[in-house]
Amino acid sequence: MSKEHDKGMSLIVKVITRLTVGLILLFGIYIILHGHVSPGGGFAGGVIIALSFVHLMLAYGKDVALKKFPKTAMSFFESMGAILFLSIALLGFTGGYFFLNFISKGEPFRLFSAGTIPLSNIAISLKVGAGLFAIFVVLVLLKFEWEKKE
Amino acid sequence: MIIYLLCLILFCCGLYCILRKRNIIKIILGIIIAEYAVNLFFILVAYRMEGRSPILSSDVEIVNMVDPLPQALVLTAIVIGLATTALMVALAMRIYEKYKTFDITKIKELRG
Amino acid sequence: MIELYVLLIFMIIGAIIAIEMKDILSSVIAVGAVGLGLSIALLILKAPDVAITQLVVEILCLIILIRATLKKDLPFSTTGRWLLNTLITVGFIVVFLFVAIKAFKDLPEFGYPIMRIANTYLKEGLVRTGASNIVASVILDFRAYDTLGEATVLFTAVIGVLAIIRRIGRKKKDEVVEEDDE
Numbered sequence: 001m002s003k004e005h006d007k008g009m010s011l012i013v014k015v016i017t018r019l020t021v022g023l024i025l026l027f028g029i030y031i032i033l034h035g036h037v038s039p040g041g042g043f044a045g046g047v048i049i050a051l052s053f054v055h056l057m058l059a060y061g062k063d064v065a066l067k068k069f070p071k072t073a074m075s076f077f078e079s080m081g082a083i084l085f086l087s088i089a090l091l092g093f094t095g096g097y098f099f100l101n102f103i104s105k106g107e108p109f110r111l112f113s114a115g116t117i118p119l120s121n122i123a124i125s126l127k128v129g130a131g132l133f134a135i136f137v138v139l140v141l142l143k144f145e146w147e148k149k150e
Numbered sequence: 151m152i153i154y155l156l157c158l159i160l161f162c163c164g165l166y167c168i169l170r171k172r173n174i175i176k177i178i179l180g181i182i183i184a185e186y187a188v189n190l191f192f193i194l195v196a197y198r199m200e201g202r203s204p205i206l207s208s209d210v211e212i213v214n215m216v217d218p219l220p221q222a223l224v225l226t227a228i229v230i231g232l233a234t235t236a237l238m239v240a241l242a243m244r245i246y247e248k249y250k251t252f253d254i255t256k257i258k259e260l261r262g
Numbered sequence: 263m264i265e266l267y268v269l270l271i272f273m274i275i276g277a278i279i280a281i282e283m284k285d286i287l288s289s290v291i292a293v294g295a296v297g298l299g300l301s302i303a304l305l306i307l308k309a310p311d312v313a314i315t316q317l318v319v320e321i322l323c324l325i326i327l328i329r330a331t332l333k334k335d336l337p338f339s340t341t342g343r344w345l346l347n348t349l350i351t352v353g354f355i356v357v358f359l360f361v362a363i364k365a366f367k368d369l370p371e372f373g374y375p376i377m378r379i380a381n382t383y384l385k386e387g388l389v390r391t392g393a394s395n396i397v398a399s400v401i402l403d404f405r406a407y408d409t410l411g412e413a414t415v416l417f418t419a420v421i422g423v424l425a426i427i428r429r430i431g432r433k434k435k436d437e438v439v440e441e442d443d444e
Contacts, residue, residue: 031314036393039205039310041401043229047318054325078420085413089406113392120402120409127413128229131420132322135236138427139330142243153263154366156270162355163277169351175286175331179293182323183277186300189316193307199373203308204396206388215396216308219380222400224312226412232319233419239330240426 008061017059024052028125035121036113042121046128053133062140074134081127088116088123157194161187174242174252178235185231189224196220266306273299286331294324311397 008014032045057065112118164187167180196217204218242252249257273296280292297320304313370376377384383400393399401409 036395036398039203039395039397040314041225041311041395041398043225044311044315044318047229047315047322051318051322054322058325078417082413082417085410089410115392115403117391117393117398117402120406121398124409124413128416131416132232132236134420135423136322136326136329138424139236139240139243139326142427151366151372153266153270153372154369155363156267156274158359158362160270160274160277162359163274163281165358166351166355167281169354170348171281173286175327176281176289178327179280179289182293183280183296186273186296189312190300190303193304193309193312194372195369196309196375197307197373198375198377201308203310204384205310206394206396208394215384217375217377217380218383218396218400219377221309221312221397222405223408224309225315225397225401226408228312228315228319230412230415232323233416235323236326237419237422237426239326240423243330244426 008064009059013059017055021052021056024055025049028052028129032121032125033111033118036117037111042124043128045121046125047132049125049129050132050136054136057137057140062137066137069133071134071137074130074137077126078130078134081123081125081130084123085120085127088119092116153194154191157187157191160190172253172255174245174254177254178238178242181238182231182235185227189227189231192220192224192227266303269299269303269306273303287328290324290327294320297323311395 028045028048028051031040031048032042035041035045053065053069056068161184164180164182164184167183168177171177171180196219198214198216201214201216202212204215204221206212245257246252251257276292276296276299280289280296283289283292297316301313301317301320304316383404384396387396387399388394391399391403393403
């Protein structure tokens with residue numbers, strides 16, 4: 001029991017975190033995908049996905065969380081989100097002008113409607129989620145170094 | 151007009167905190183409060199009496215909705231505010247590491 | 263609209279508590295209360311998109327503030343020429359309030375906005391983009407340049423934080439300073 005007290009928080013927090021982290025991630029994905037029929041969108045969903053990983057890191061310590069989402073994957077997802085968003089914008093040139101909505105818009109109120117808006121939501125959410133989690137990891141690592149030196 | 155005045159008083163509370171406090175973290179909190187006040191002011195301008203939220207639904211015909219344009223602007227501004235706050239906190243942590251204090255009256259050496 | 267006034271007064275009281283507390287942890291929690299009141303006020307003003315975003319962004323902001331500056335609460339005192347400084351600050355704020363109240367006379371009355379362009383967005387939003395959420399169609403189809411600019415600003419902020427925190431050590435003669443990799 002003493003080995004689990006080394007990093008992270010107590011046992012109750014770890015058990016509850018194991019149950020709820022997957023639900024928070026699922027909720028974030030739901031808000032991103034339904035961004036064009038109900039309130040939410042890419043920004044809120046991206047922040048919720050970053051919050052689920054922050055929750056994992058706060059409860060278990062930084063080694064477990066960094067194993068699930070390593071640093072190379074963080075930089076890969078962030079750059080990929082930005083490149084995806086720019087390529088959706090540039091592909092609008094095939095129809096006429098920059099940022100044209102060129103995919104066919106289906107019937108309203110369904111999930112597969114509204115042209116490029118769901119794809120833009122997914123790209124934005126990747127970028128925002130990975131970037132904010134990277135900021136948090138770097139700030140916590142610096143503080144960790146402080147406490148080791150003092 | 152009273153409600154605009156209350157929003158402005160909230161902004162002035164943040165402004166007083168930026169100008170008069172000596173601790174860097176308190177200055178950062180003042181900037182955050184001023185940011186909240188400005189975002190609230192944008193949404194207050196966009197409200198319409200007896201309006202509905204700007205989301206269409208398939209079974210009810212909605213006639214008057216509130217203004218959707220300032221809501222789009224504020225959505226962007228909130229996330230940019232978070233990025234600014236993170237940058238300020240990173241700077242504050244570096245300042246603490248170098249000078250061992252958060253007091254702005256003791257941080258006055260210009261070194262290369 | 264009485265609940266809107268009550269919420270605004272609650273936020274002002276929370277801000278005054280956050281300013282005057284001597285303990286930094288309590289101030290951060292008071293700012294969190296102000297943000298929560300703002301999120302509820304945004305719901306009353308019929309803006310659900312903005313309310314969701316404000317709530318989760320404020321939670322992350324609180325976590326960053328608390329996690330990065332824990333256990334460093336310093337007592338700070340107001341010494342020196344504090345009377346003159348306080349008077350000048352209060353005078354500046356009074357002048358600012360006076361000028362702002364004069365400028366408010368040009369605003370339309372609360373609840374009756376001028377919606378010249380927004381009427382076009384509301385009428386043709388569903389037909390031209392196919393999205394039911396009109397705010398989403400505004401930020402991702404009618405005004406997508408602003409979203410591109412905001413993505414760039416976020417990217418720059420992440421790079422900035424990483425550049426500030428990363429330490430490039432100088433190798434002294436006998437010891438090796440380890441590098442804090444990004």
